[in-house]
Amino acid sequence: MTQPFGPPVGFPLGPPLDPDAVHLWYTLSDDIAAAAAIDAYIGLLSPDERARHDRFLNERARHEYLITRALCRTVLSRYAGMAPTGWRFRANAWGRPEIDAPADTGVADLRFNLSNTRGLVACAVTHSGEIGVDVEAIDRAGDLLEIADRFMAPLEAVDIASLPADAQASRFFTYWTLKEAYIKARGMGLSIPLDKFWFLRDGGDAGSSARLVLAPDMDDTAAGWSFAQLQPTDRHLLAVARRNPAAATPGFDLKVQRIVPPACRL
Structure with a gap:
């Protein structure tokens, strides 16, 4: 269940992270x-x-990278007795960053995932289960129908193309954020073909529940996943995917918090 947005806060607040919860900052x-x-x-x-950071030639890309890394470090420090500068990370075989810490430190069980797009950076944290988050600027330019035809599952591409032109972008990014969140949670990135899985929805808008469907040759179980989707601003769409921990019921408690200046103190 997605909790209502709380008031913007700075870093002093540190809510407990329950086993079945996902915190999205x-x-x-x-x-x-x-x-x-x-x-x-x-x-x-x-x-x-x-x-x-210094190698980025594009100023906006450099800024987004800085905010992403700073958000990651400061958010993780809310859940463990470690300074933001103390975190160390390693990349898995497909390049996903993970916490690099011995099992007995008390932080190795934290799972996190990051996403950034033009104007917005997000960090999802949980104690159990693989986690993925994707955020997209829904007003970005591009031939979305061509992208859908090339990369999405046929059912998704047909659904997008069936809509009036002014509704296609919203539906495209509804699918795209869900798909990106899933492959990021798997930790395998685009080594997972985007047309080998798709989503069935009970409604067309963000916030409608989504059910994952996998092609027969996918090495995964669809019932093991839960998803949430929300629109944090009028120009951004966001999706969270989590693999359900063993013996857990489907779904998760999603708490969402925005951090704003000047409260972004370290």
């Missing part, structure tokens, strides 16, 4: 422009992260 990256905040966030980065 997001911020509007364009709101974070003060030089002091930028310098403080740069100070959180590891040497490797700082080097990658």
Whole structure:
């Protein structure tokens, strides 16, 4: 169940993370422009992260990367007794970042996933089960019908094309965010073909429940997954996917919190 949006808060608040809960933190990256905040966030980065930050030639991409890494480090520190600068990460075989910590540290059971798009950065955290989040700017340009025909499952592409032109973008990103959240939760990225799984929905808009369907040759079980979708702003759509922990009932308790300046203190 998705909880109503609470008031924007800064980092002092640290809600407990129950076993069946997913906490979703997001911020509007364009709101974070003060030089002091930028310098403080740069100070959180590891040497490797700082080097990658400095290599970005596009100013917006560089800014989104900085906010993404700073949000990740500060959010994780809300759930463990570790300073934001103390976190270490490793990449799995497909490049997904994961916490690099011994099992006896008390933080190895945290699972997180990150997503950013033009103007918005999100971090999803849970204690159990694989987690994935995707956020997209739904006003971005592009031939969405061509992308759907090339990469989505036929049922999804046909559904999008059947709609009036002014409704196609919303339906496209409804499917796209769900699909991206799923492959990110699997930790395998685009090594999973996007046309090998699809979603059946009980409604057309974000917030409607979605049911995963897998092609017979997919190495997974659809019933083991739960999804949530929401629209945090009028130009952004977001989806969360979680593999249900063993013996857990389908679904999860999703709590959503926006972080805004000037409360984004470290």
